[in-house]
Amino acid sequence: MPGRPPDGTPVPPDGRLEPAALDRLGTVPFGIYVHVPFCSTRCGYCDFNTYTAAELGGGASRDSYAGLAISEVRQARAVLGADAPQVSTVFFGGGTPTLLPPADLAAILAAIGAEFGLAPGAEVTTEANPESVDQPALAALRAAGLTRISLGMQSSAEHVLKVLDRAHSPGRAEQCVAWARSAGFSHVSLDLIYGTPGERPADWTRSVRRAIEAGPDHISAYALIVEEGTRLAARVRRGELAPPDDDEMADRYLAADDLFAAAGLGWYEISNWAAGPDSVCRHNLLYWSGGNWWGVGPGAHSHVGGTRWWNVRHPAAYAGRIMAGASPGQAREILTGSERRTERIMLETRLATGCPLAGLGAAGRRAASAAVADGLAEPGAFEAGRVVLTATGRLLADAVIRDLTE
Secondary structure (H helix, E strand, O other): OOOOOOOOEOOOOOOOOOHHHHOOHHHOOEEEEEEEOEOOOOOOOOOOOOEOHHHHOOOOOOOOHHHHHHHHHHHHHHHHOOOOOOEEEEEEEEOOHHHOOHHHHHHHHHHHHHHHOEEEEEEEEEEEOHHHOOHHHHHHHHHOOOOEEEEEEEOOOHHHHHHOOOOOOOOHHHHHHHHHHHHOOOEEEEEEEEOOOOOOHHHHHHHHHHHHHHOOOEEEEEEOOOOOOOHHHHHHHOOOOOOOOHHHHHHHHHHHHHHHHHOOOEEEEOOEEEOOHHHOOHHHHHHHOOOEEEEEOOOOEEEEOOEEEEEOOOHHHHHHHHHOOOOOEEEEEEOOHHHHHHHHHHHHOOEOOOEEHHHOOHHHHHHHHHHHHOOOEOHHHHHOOEEOEOHHHHHOHHHHHHHHOO
């Protein structure tokens, strides 16, 4: 998980939640996120809670991880009780989940099904680095019940991949898409990053075109963020690399949006495009639309009924808590009504479906009207009672959202 959470308050040793958090448990979708904190190498731009073998230290290992995750799944079932709903989405993220054998991911998924039940048509996603899967592994994952795979392509330019410290070679991600399709995955996503130092406009256009030509039904495109504490930040600070340029990144975003639209991929969230309603990432929509989820694994975050908590970060500390039969939760916070309203506006405004005007205060409605006048929000949607960002508005989303939440 990126960044550091707030201090929060202690999580009870048994992880129990207040009754108020459980009141509406079955009224919104429920998902499970499984954080797999292992990577073969550390990418220079990454500040996620991940560990290479050299960084892991004692007290934790890949070999024992599936058993630990399954134990937390059982804890979750005990905490949520008899009224726990079926799971509508499962997402294996990381790190690199596919560094675990397919049988381990299958065992964790089977435990989720046994404890909660999987809803009919449940979406089950794993992230994967292109070098961490091959055709037999993808076939095994599909046979285990996974329905969707998200591959970290990032770029098709070799020099860009080198700056990002990505291990795969150009063309590998596209080959993985073909293998995934052959294995029976109907939903395949590619991730791209724009704004890498040294990336030329032609590099980005070629990356987008090659991603589209690979045939995924979903593409995510993220602006590079230089996070403090990473190797990339150190290189920028030393002057070895130029920092990303905001104007260039805006141009990259708009160019990609046009190319995606021409290929039949429509935006449904600021950084995400899909071939249609069946191709959106339902797990991420659950986050953005106020659903509940339990985050399994070191550093994973959870949310149930306005209570948000996060696990201890290091795999060894996580293993110690789990093996002692205690909650791995480090701390939590209970959101106030005002905080939940602000968060809802922030998340809904990022979506193509937009934010209802009825949920805004007087100042927020005035800000919405001003956004329309400034070309940042769609006039037709505003007349229909919603704030939907234009392409330019998406570039300035943080500022628009700040005004809407006043």
